[in-house]
Amino acid sequence: MNYQIDAPGSAIRTTVKLPASKSISNRALILNALSYSAYDVENLSDCDDTNLMVKALNSNDRDFNVGAAGTTMRFLTAFLSKVVGEWTITGTERMKNRPIKVLVDALNALGARIEYMEKEGYPPLRIFGSALQGGEISLPGNVSSQYISAILMIAPLTENGVTLHLEGAIISRPYIHITLQLMEQYGVRASWTENTIKVLPQEYKPIRFTVESDWSAASYWYEIMALSKNAEIELLGLFKNSLQGDAAGAKLFAQLGVGTTYTKRGVMLKHTGNICEKLVYNFVNEPDLAQTFVVTCVLLNIPFRFTGLQSLKIKETDRIEALKTELRKLGYVLTDRNDSILEWNGERREPESHPVIATYEDHRMALSFAPAALVRPEGIEIAHPQVVSKSYPHYWEDLKAAGFSIRESAL
Ligand SMILES: O=C(O)C1=C[C@@H](OP(=O)(O)O)[C@@H](O)[C@H](O)C1
Numbered sequence: 001m002n003y004q005i006d007a008p009g010s011a012i013r014t015t016v017k018l019p020a021s022k023s024i025s026n027r028a029l030i031l032n033a034l035s036y037s038a039y040d041v042e043n044l045s046d047c048d049d050t051n052l053m054v055k056a057l058n059s060n061d062r063d064f065n066v067g068a069a070g071t072t073m074r075f076l077t078a079f080l081s082k083v084v085g086e087w088t089i090t091g092t093e094r095m096k097n098r099p100i101k102v103l104v105d106a107l108n109a110l111g112a113r114i115e116y117m118e119k120e121g122y123p124p125l126r127i128f129g130s131a132l133q134g135g136e137i138s139l140p141g142n143v144s145s146q147y148i149s150a151i152l153m154i155a156p157l158t159e160n161g162v163t164l165h166l167e168g169a170i171i172s173r174p175y176i177h178i179t180l181q182l183m184e185q186y187g188v189r190a191s192w193t194e195n196t197i198k199v200l201p202q203e204y205k206p207i208r209f210t211v212e213s214d215w216s217a218a219s220y221w222y223e224i225m226a227l228s229k230n231a232e233i234e235l236l237g238l239f240k241n242s243l244q245g246d247a248a249g250a251k252l253f254a255q256l257g258v259g260t261t262y263t264k265r266g267v268m269l270k271h272t273g274n275i276c277e278k279l280v281y282n283f284v285n286e287p288d289l290a291q292t293f294v295v296t297c298v299l300l301n302i303p304f305r306f307t308g309l310q311s312l313k314i315k316e317t318d319r320i321e322a323l324k325t326e327l328r329k330l331g332y333v334l335t336d337r338n339d340s341i342l343e344w345n346g347e348r349r350e351p352e353s354h355p356v357i358a359t360y361e362d363h364r365m366a367l368s369f370a371p372a373a374l375v376r377p378e379g380i381e382i383a384h385p386q387v388v389s390k391s392y393p394h395y396w397e398d399l400k401a402a403g404f405s406i407r408e409s410a411l
Pocket residue numbers: 022023024071143144145146149171172175287288311
């Protein structure tokens with residue numbers, strides 16, 4: 001099934017209840033389990049990745065399938081390695097090609113026993129859970145921060161605590177901060193100096209915890225605002241002092257003419273008319289925002305140079321290739337370099353007469369391309385639109401409520 005999406009017939013005036021952050025939801029679920037909390041996490045995300053975590057933590061099975069959920073795969077691997085028993089964990093075909101060696105090596109060095117069931121370095125895994133010794137180890141910080149978050153959350157429950165020396169550049173750093181801040185809210189302190197994070201043996205304390213709205217999901221509404229001539233959009237449940245690194249999207253969108261006013265219940269977006277001539281930015285701290293800004297910039301005809309994109313190659317799909325291929329269909333020629341830089345200097349070619357945007361089982365492809373309907377008189381057709389459920393299940397309903405027309409079309 002495809003969706004044909006067309007722009008609203010009149011000005012957009014909408015208030016959106018965003019999904020809750022899946023990053024925070026999945027951490028809170030692990031910390032709730034580790035603190036033996038009797039409270040439910042409030043305002044938990046209803047997205048696939050969080051539902052998969054809930055299902056795994058509440059099941060009596062020994063074999064887990066976490067689908068396409070990266071955080072669920074990585075966090076559960078660490079969690080299960082200290083739960084006595086024998087477990088297996090697998091996921092989608094793509095998940096079986098997303099590397100996990102750095103995490104497995106690190107956990108094994110801390111006393112775990114984890115084996116590969118198929119390909120060395122990749123899921124599925126067999127985990128022989130037991131009490132963990134902990135200790136002092138080095139691991140690369142430049143592949144995925146999720147490995148680091150996964151280890152940190154179980155670190156206080158090891159016999160000797162854990163000291164992590166992070167080698168190389170540290171990518172997705174704000175996600176490590178989210179982990180440490182949530183651990184602190186659950187009563188555990190860690191120290192982070194330069195490239196070393198140290199967690200002593202400690203106990204978690206159960207707390208009542210409410211998840212904030214998802215700043216990554218908010219970015220698609222900022223994109224809609226940037227591409228609209230006349231719109232007023234209110235996004236509920238977002239705060240200036242967010243735990244999420246993707247809150248940085250608000251400042252960056254200011255360069256694309258979108259102003260943010262913080263209110264008691266969220267943010268109001270307004271047009272400012274101040275638009276940069278070229279956008280240059282390093283996305284190493286906010287990799288999930290890259291697709292939003294790439295698509296917004298080309299559609300606004302703003303050349304860009306985006307660096308720090310190295311982790312995009314191992315996400316739900318190779319996002320650098322996916323962006324290049326799909327934007328080419330719309331007539332934009334992007335170039336990439338060193339697997340980490342994506343640029344557009346304004347080069348165009350003849351667009352396809354009836355492009356269909358492929359989504360590669362990547363929610364962010366559908367989420368970031370749908371707003372293109374606002375600048376294309378013929379609208380935009382998106383393949384496999386159901387992929388959005390990975391992080392934002394009610395996206396299409398929210399777009400309809402804002403006035404977009406969304407019709408099913410056959411493949
Ligand atoms: O810890 C997290 O919640 C996440 C960390 C990031 O991954 P990497 O650390 O692999 O870049 C991000 O892309 C992902 O969507 C969520």
